[in-house]
Amino acid sequence: MSKLSIRDLSPAGKRVLMRVDFNVPLDDQLQITDDTRITAAVPSIEYLVKAGAKVVLMSHLGRPKAAPNPKYSLKPVAVRLGELIDAPVHFVEDCVGEKAEAAVAAMKDGEVLLLENVRFYPGEEANDADFSKQLASLGDLYVNDAFGTAHRAHASTAGVTEYLSPCAMGFLVEKELEYLVDKLEDPARPFVVIMGGAKVSDKIEVLNRLMGKADAFIIGGAMANTFRLAQGYQIGKSLAEPDKTDLALQILDKAEKNGIEFLLPADTRHTAEFRDEAPTECTAVWGEGGAIPDDREGIDIGDKAIEEFSKKIAEAGTIIWNGPMGVFEKRGFDIGTKAVGKAIADNKKAVKIVGGGDSVTAANQFGFGEEMDHMSTGGGASLELLEGKELPGIAALDDK
Numbered sequence: 001m002s003k004l005s006i007r008d009l010s011p012a013g014k015r016v017l018m019r020v021d022f023n024v025p026l027d028d029q030l031q032i033t034d035d036t037r038i039t040a041a042v043p044s045i046e047y048l049v050k051a052g053a054k055v056v057l058m059s060h061l062g063r064p065k066a067a068p069n070p071k072y073s074l075k076p077v078a079v080r081l082g083e084l085i086d087a088p089v090h091f092v093e094d095c096v097g098e099k100a101e102a103a104v105a106a107m108k109d110g111e112v113l114l115l116e117n118v119r120f121y122p123g124e125e126a127n128d129a130d131f132s133k134q135l136a137s138l139g140d141l142y143v144n145d146a147f148g149t150a151h152r153a154h155a156s157t158a159g160v161t162e163y164l165s166p167c168a169m170g171f172l173v174e175k176e177l178e179y180l181v182d183k184l185e186d187p188a189r190p191f192v193v194i195m196g197g198a199k200v201s202d203k204i205e206v207l208n209r210l211m212g213k214a215d216a217f218i219i220g221g222a223m224a225n226t227f228r229l230a231q232g233y234q235i236g237k238s239l240a241e242p243d244k245t246d247l248a249l250q251i252l253d254k255a256e257k258n259g260i261e262f263l264l265p266a267d268t269r270h271t272a273e274f275r276d277e278a279p280t281e282c283t284a285v286w287g288e289g290g291a292i293p294d295d296r297e298g299i300d301i302g303d304k305a306i307e308e309f310s311k312k313i314a315e316a317g318t319i320i321w322n323g324p325m326g327v328f329e330k331r332g333f334d335i336g337t338k339a340v341g342k343a344i345a346d347n348k349k350a351v352k353i354v355g356g357g358d359s360v361t362a363a364n365q366f367g368f369g370e371e372m373d374h375m376s377t378g379g380g381a382s383l384e385l386l387e388g389k390e391l392p393g394i395a396a397l398d399d400k
């Protein structure tokens with residue numbers, strides 16, 4: 001059943017308590033280094049402002065350990081938000097209690113108020129009923145647009161919904177669900193899943209779940225090393241999970257039985273030195289003699305793998321990309337990730353979805369972000385959705 005949307009509300013003159021994900025990175029001078037998460041919430045905020053609501057925003061930032069800490073104040077975020085939207089944006093140094101209540105009472109229709117970090121109180125992560133009630137008293141209705149924290153049952157994401165009605169999702173959460181759930185119910189085929197990153201164990205649930213839906217898997221990153229190790233190849237001192245080789249073999253077996261293509265890198269780029277611009281070499285196609293020497297480490301997919309992966313990506317009707325193909329943070333170890341990002345961007349007909357976290361960073365870093373249909377704003381939350389789990393922050397909202 002679909003959830004109530006922000007479009008279904010009548011917010012004029014009402015206090016709308018909205019959970020957003022303003023957990024942005026800050027440098028030592030408390031300057032915001034990436035405001036993607038703020039801009040992602042702007043459509044919902046502007047919609048409510050234009051509708052004449054009083055928009056009361058709550059968010060967490062960092063891990064302040066349940067106590068006030070100026071290092072994790074949301075004040076710089078309020079300033080940045082004020083530059084992004086055409087409405088007065090106020091900030092209050094508390095999220096509950098007298099100060100917060102007075103600040104909300106002083107609001108006019110069409111204004112925005114950002115409350116201080118909800119994680120300054122232990123009640124937030126404990127999903128405490130009293131704390132939830134105090135937060136809920138600041139609004140008449142509730143909107144959740146914080147996809148990045150929707151997999152957590154906290155006071156501001158779930159607890160407050162017990163005391164407010166109606167409770168709806170914002171535009172950002174709606175788009176995440178459209179791409180990570182709806183579009184994958186009957187995906188345009190072939191449906192190609194590209195996975196990389198450090199560990200098989202982090203992504204095993206997603207792999208298993210998508211095994212019933214995808215036509216092909218493409219595996220890169222250190223994850224691929226675990227599969228190659230499981231198949232008996234020598235991987236030198238490459239990063240892998242030797243205790244997950246049985247799991248890797250089970251996955252390969254399952255793919256074969258289900259007739260799903262499972263592409264592992266045909267070759268690996270490896271190095272003796274783990275640093276920017278270090279000299280690298282590709283091992284020839286895996287198989288006879290294709291071992292990575294003991295003193296070298298596989299840090300990216302090789303040229304042959306890039307060629308094969310790109311071909312498969314070009315044929316896809318739906319693509320999900322989750323995890324880099326190599327150590328893309330280092331110059332010279334980023335070739336595979338860049339090439340796969342380009343191959344995805346070049347496929348103009350496919351629905352292109354990038355799972356959160358590092359793949360989004362990589363897509364933006366290499367200039368392919370604009371070409372993607374959807375880049376998820378939540379790493380953990382997007383993985384849990386793809387695993388088929390119910391997210392507490394979404395489950396708690398009203399059904400349509």
Ligand code: AMP
Nearest residue numbers: 197198199221222239298299323326327
């Ligand atoms: P994850 O968070 O699981 O998506 O993993 C992302 C991390 O995996 C990135 O920081 C990459 O540097 C790292 N990574 C990808 N490929 C490799 C590799 N072959 N060896 C070591 N680390 C890798």
